[in-house]
Amino acid sequence: MVSITVPSRSGTRYISNIKNFAKNAITVDTLYKFSRTAYGKGLFIKFSAMVFSKLPTLAVYDPNNDVDEKTQLILSNLLKSPKFSLLSAGQFRLYDKFFYGPTIFNPVWEKNDMGIVAPKELIRLPPHSFAKQPSGREKYTDYLLGITLAPDGETIECWQTVGTNKAELLNTDDLVICQSPIVDGLVETPLIEPIIPFIDMLIYGWETNVQVMKRGAAPILFIKISNPQPACEANDFVSDEDYANMILENWDKDTAFSLRSNMEIIEYKYENTINLEIIEALYQHIIYTLNPASFFDDDSTRLGGSDKGKLELMAAFIGGIQAEIEQQLNDIINRFFLYNSYAPGYRAEVTIPRMNTGSRDLDLKEAELGAVHGFLTPNECRERTGAEGLDEESFKQLVGEWSLLKSVTGSTQVSTAAKTSFPDVVLRKDVLDADDLADDLETDLHQMIDEATKDIINTMRKARS
Numbered sequence: 001m002v003s004i005t006v007p008s009r010s011g012t013r014y015i016s017n018i019k020n021f022a023k024n025a026i027t028v029d030t031l032y033k034f035s036r037t038a039y040g041k042g043l044f045i046k047f048s049a050m051v052f053s054k055l056p057t058l059a060v061y062d063p064n065n066d067v068d069e070k071t072q073l074i075l076s077n078l079l080k081s082p083k084f085s086l087l088s089a090g091q092f093r094l095y096d097k098f099f100y101g102p103t104i105f106n107p108v109w110e111k112n113d114m115g116i117v118a119p120k121e122l123i124r125l126p127p128h129s130f131a132k133q134p135s136g137r138e139k140y141t142d143y144l145l146g147i148t149l150a151p152d153g154e155t156i157e158c159w160q161t162v163g164t165n166k167a168e169l170l171n172t173d174d175l176v177i178c179q180s181p182i183v184d185g186l187v188e189t190p191l192i193e194p195i196i197p198f199i200d201m202l203i204y205g206w207e208t209n210v211q212v213m214k215r216g217a218a219p220i221l222f223i224k225i226s227n228p229q230p231a232c233e234a235n236d237f238v239s240d241e242d243y244a245n246m247i248l249e250n251w252d253k254d255t256a257f258s259l260r261s262n263m264e265i266i267e268y269k270y271e272n273t274i275n276l277e278i279i280e281a282l283y284q285h286i287i288y289t290l291n292p293a294s295f296f297d298d299d300s301t302r303l304g305g306s307d308k309g310k311l312e313l314m315a316a317f318i319g320g321i322q323a324e325i326e327q328q329l330n331d332i333i334n335r336f337f338l339y340n341s342y343a344p345g346y347r348a349e350v351t352i353p354r355m356n357t358g359s360r361d362l363d364l365k366e367a368e369l370g371a372v373h374g375f376l377t378p379n380e381c382r383e384r385t386g387a388e389g390l391d392e393e394s395f396k397q398l399v400g401e402w403s404l405l406k407s408v409t410g411s412t413q414v415s416t417a418a419k420t421s422f423p424d425v426v427l428r429k430d431v432l433d434a435d436d437l438a439d440d441l442e443t444d445l446h447q448m449i450d451e452a453t454k455d456i457i458n459t460m461r462k463a464r465s
Contacts, residue, residue: 028100028131028143031190034199035099039283043290044098050318051094054353056086056329063345074116075336075348084119086350089332090325092124093178097321100127101144101188102179104158107332109339117339122332125160125175134159134167140186147177147187156186178328195286202286205279221248222266223259235260315355322352 034040058079060072079086089105096103106123130146133139137148137157146159146167158175159167179188192199228240235243240260247257259265291314329350337346367384370376379389390398 028128030196030200030203031099031143031192032128034192034203037203039199039202039286040099043286044095047098047290048091048094050314050355051322051325052087052091052352053355056090056326057351057353058086058333058348059351060348061346063343068346071342071346072348075333078116078118078336079333081119081121083121086329086333089122089329090350090352093325093328094321096124096127096178097180097188098191101141101190102127102147102177103328104130105176105178105332106174107176107335109335117336119333119336129160129162130158132159132161132167134169141189143190144187149186176332178331180324191290192286195289198282198286198289202279202282205282221251223247224264224266226262226264228262311355319354322354326350326352 035044058072058076060068060075062068062071078084082088084107092105093103104125104127106125107119108121108123109117110120112118127144130144133145134148134157136151137159139145140148146161148157148159149155150157156172156177158170158172158177160170161167190196223244225240225244229235231237231239231242238246240262243260244263247259250257326349330348333348333350336342336348363384363386367376367381370384371381376384378395382389
């Protein structure tokens with residue numbers, strides 16, 4: 001009879017807690033988490049400030065393409081509610097476009113006491129609540145899996161998961177899905193999609209640095225087990241491997257464990273390779289990706305750069321986003337004319353003021369010269385200083401207030417002739433003759449050319465160096 005020897009456990013095993021530091025795959029939760037970080041919030045605040053530098057305006061046109069001031073006033077007043085305002089709707093749309101892609105609105109309309117079907121509330125449904133793929137539906141996007149197609153392959157469905165673990169189908173007749181007209185697939189991808197890998201590395205980099213600080217008290221460990229024993233009565237029916245894993249899973253600066261006789265702690269001497277310089281480089285790459293001015297090959301392509309060429313390119317980029325949001329807001333509020341049985345052809349147009357790419361100093365100089373020499377109207381001067389234009393009544397009120405100031409200070413700011421009419425041009429004071437005016441303008445022009453020449457020379461020297 002052949003003797004059979006059953007092998008026992010021998011040799012050495014190493015058990016480690018390093019698996020606890022592995023990074024996760026990118027999901028909607030990753031996007032949501034980044035939107036809550038200082039980097040995500042900081043980028044969006046700067047971006048939003050450029051898109052919405054001023055309040056959106058509204059104009060209403062009749063079928064003859066003439067402005068209907070009465071209807072415009074009615075609709076403008078209805079849209080002043082904080083629950084249904086142009087600004088909040090536009091900002092929500094920009095936020096979702098930036099971090100998630102599409103925006104899903106639930107506009108609520110209700111007949112008011114005056115018999116007008118009026119906008120009551122514009123509810124924005126959180127995009128991350130559409131992250132779960134419904135049973136029996138195909139996957140059409142990498143992030144908002146709850147936005148899919150019905151079995152007929154044509155009808156868009158929105159499945160929302162809120163509170164429970166079950167996705168519920170919403171009535172799309174009650175919803176407005178806002179997204180870019182250029183979509184590769186069913187759903188718009190987030191504006192930050194190209195930089196998602198860098199975002200993931202950025203978050204992981206910070207987490208790693210925090211872990212390095214913690215590892216001073218609870219470092220990465222290996223437990224060396226010589227001849228590991230299985231569970232038996234001698235070890236309270238807990239095998240050596242299970243006991244070592246229990247120690248590592250609960251390892252902390254405030255916990256203590258006793259090792260078995262065949263166990264030895266081996267501490268991994270970790271050197272931090274993801275430092276703050278690498279994190280800063282990742283962040284700058286994110287900015288460059290979002291900033292079209294990075295086409296210029298120099299070191300001054302930060303958001304909000306002062307170079308005029310870069311500023312104009314950025315303004316064009318922002319203007320494209322503004323135009324898209326304007327059209328989406330138009331689609332929502334133009335239901336007002338349908339619900340209230342207006343004649344076909346009535347429409348409302350939202351305008352988001354564009355970025356001012358002009359030189360602030362030059363604008364102020366033009367306003368000053370225009371006011372002194374009378375070649376600009378009062379409203380043109382005000383616009384160059386950043387103030388809004390005035391109607392005739394407001395202008396008379398302003399003149400009256402300056403008249404009161406005159407009686408107190410004994411000085412005058414405007415002519416008394418301005419008290420009775422709203423002039424087409426600013427009132428002249430000490431008007432110069434044609435020769436003096438030409439000399440002044442020529443001097444200012446030469447000064448501007450000299451300054452521009454110096455800027456060009458400095459830029460070329462910088463590029464060569």
